[in-house]
Amino acid sequence: MTTVGEELRRWRRIRRISQLELAALAGTTQRHLSFVESGRSRPGRAIVVRLAESLGLTLRERNDLLAAAGYAAVFTESGLDEPALRPVRTALDQILRGHLPYPALVLAPYGRLVAANDAVDVLTEGAAPELLVPPVNMLRLMLHPDGMAPRVGNLADWGRHVLDNLRARARRSPDPRLDEFVAELAGYVPDVPVGPDHLGFAVPLRLATDDGDLRLISALTAFATATDVTLAELRLEAFLPADQASADVLLLRRSRLSG
Known part of the structure; x- marks a missing residue:
């Protein structure tokens, strides 16, 4: 197991931050941080928490940094069905239902589907059965040639x-493991050079359905103030219609399902 000093140096390199900058952010001295990184000083639990936050x-x-320093984890990791997170799960289910007739998903790391509302069928329509076997990976399904990909009119831009987003993470x-997953998904996306009209993050999903073509924008929400690792x-991820025609198609699908 690596030491806390080695871990701090590794994270500083990843964040491209100097000892002086990190020490200032964490409210300690560069000298003390240098001693910790070199193994000459064992940091207290409080300073490890501040360094991790900084x-x-x-x-x-x-939690991993605390373990490297010899301390117990501070943040719990509960199952979504455990009593501690049951109110959160109930609230999420209400949010998903409230977003109808538009699709909304709750995803765990690597795209694993945790929950979805009934409108998710607009994304899974026509997908190969093996891609729909739980636990479903929605990111794989979105880009896989046996999943959504044949129905995505702008697969190169949407896939990029x-x-x-995954590469930034x-x-x-x-x-x-994430690097391997990105490499797999990249193999499904056409390698098309970025043109002068590329809009970066502003990439509506153009999706063909049995009821008509859709243009969807998505909003990603993270639970930034959570103190549980799982949460x-x-x-x-909530999808919204980018135009009235798309809204009408989604409302039609919902009305048919309800009827």
């Missing part, structure tokens, strides 16, 4: 949008 680590990464929190790692 580095912008995830709750899981903060998905991949760019991988740069911030390096993870070999902090969840993402709520």
Whole structure:
């Protein structure tokens, strides 16, 4: 197991921050931080927590840094069905239902589907059965040639949008498993050069359905003030119609389902 000093140096390199800058952010001295990184001083639990926060680590990464320093984890990791998170799960279910007739999903790391509302069928329509076997990976389903990909009119741009978000996460929190997943997804996305009209993050999803073509924008919500690892790692992705025609198609689908 690596030492807390080695971990601090690694995270400083990833964040591209100097000892002096990190010490100032964490309310300590560069000398003390240097001693910690070199193994000449064992940091107290409070300073480890402040250093982790100053580095912008995830709750899981903060627990790992505490473990490297010889301390117990501060942040719990509960199952979504456990009593501690049951009120959160109930609230999420209400949010998902309230977003109808538009699709909304709750995703765990690597795109694993945790929950969705009934409008998710607009995304899963026509997908190969093996891609719908739980636990469903929605990011794989969105880009896979046997999933949504044949119905996505702007697969190169949409796929680049998905991949760019994952790569940004991988740069911030390096993870070999995530790197492998990104490499897999990249193999599904057409390698088309970025043209002069590329709008970066502003990439509506153009999706063909049996009821008509859709243009959807998505909003990602993270639970930034969570103190439970499981909750902090969840993402709520809500899709919205980018035009009236798309809203009408989604309302039609919902009316048919309700009827």
